[in-house]
Amino acid sequence: MTSLLLWVLGRPGMIAGTSGLLDRLIIVFSVLPGFYIAALAAIATFNRPDIDTVMPSPSPTLNVDIGGHENKIELTRRRFLAYLFAFLCWESFALLILCVFAGLTAQGLFSVLGSLASYGKWVFIFGLLCLFWQLVFATGLGLYYLGDRLNRPEY
Template identity: 35%
Template structure:
């Protein structure tokens, strides 16, 4: 589906990329879940000083940055960014005339995929946070009405894990994107 095509970034293959996409975010999410599980009374999720409100404030800025970075990278007039990436270039399998083709990515294509992905994921995380802010108290009351505080605590812990997974993925991928914008674009392909 075209609306979610920025998720094609996850189809890019490279030996280091799995660390930024899955391993670091998963470890961070497990750590966040453990911290929340043991300190849930001290860490508010919603409210004026809650985690989600603070992250949504940051995401409002980042969404614009990601879109601006995507536009800038798309229009850079530097021929070196249109070369296939040096060393072991990342690849993606694309369909071309009913045939699947493994394509080595240029710096421009890789960074465009990266910032498109970041823009979409930050918008999704912002939307999840907005729904949690607007409906969190109502959902909590409904869960307590059906079961107990322990079940609510467990559901909130799982939510923190899911939310942290996406957030830490955004942070790791943003740092990778900043590396390419600030360092790799200005180095030779050697």
């Protein structure tokens, strides 16, 4: 949906130009890892016994290979949040690097792609915005879980 809005309502230079989408996303993606690392540190040191209990049913599980045997592990709240914020930190780093290199190589890629450059640009924008919205919604999930679900008593 966001890609469609940019396609219909966008201006020339809105993607890789000065103050374009990539420049603005670089600013966002360069700030986020610090917040995710701080959340990860808080989760790791959070001193509350019920954070280490298995999440309520249906609890999410991981398949982990231990000693050549696959084991299904039910997640605790601490492990779930640690995985979530570690993933978000990694994703924000990856998106930062992607935006920086896309901005630096855009002109060269356009010349290599030739007539396909317009399609390639919109495929890139669609993929980038899908990852951006994934980051936004997963951050919302993490904040909701930290702010509400973690502090809600079990009944």
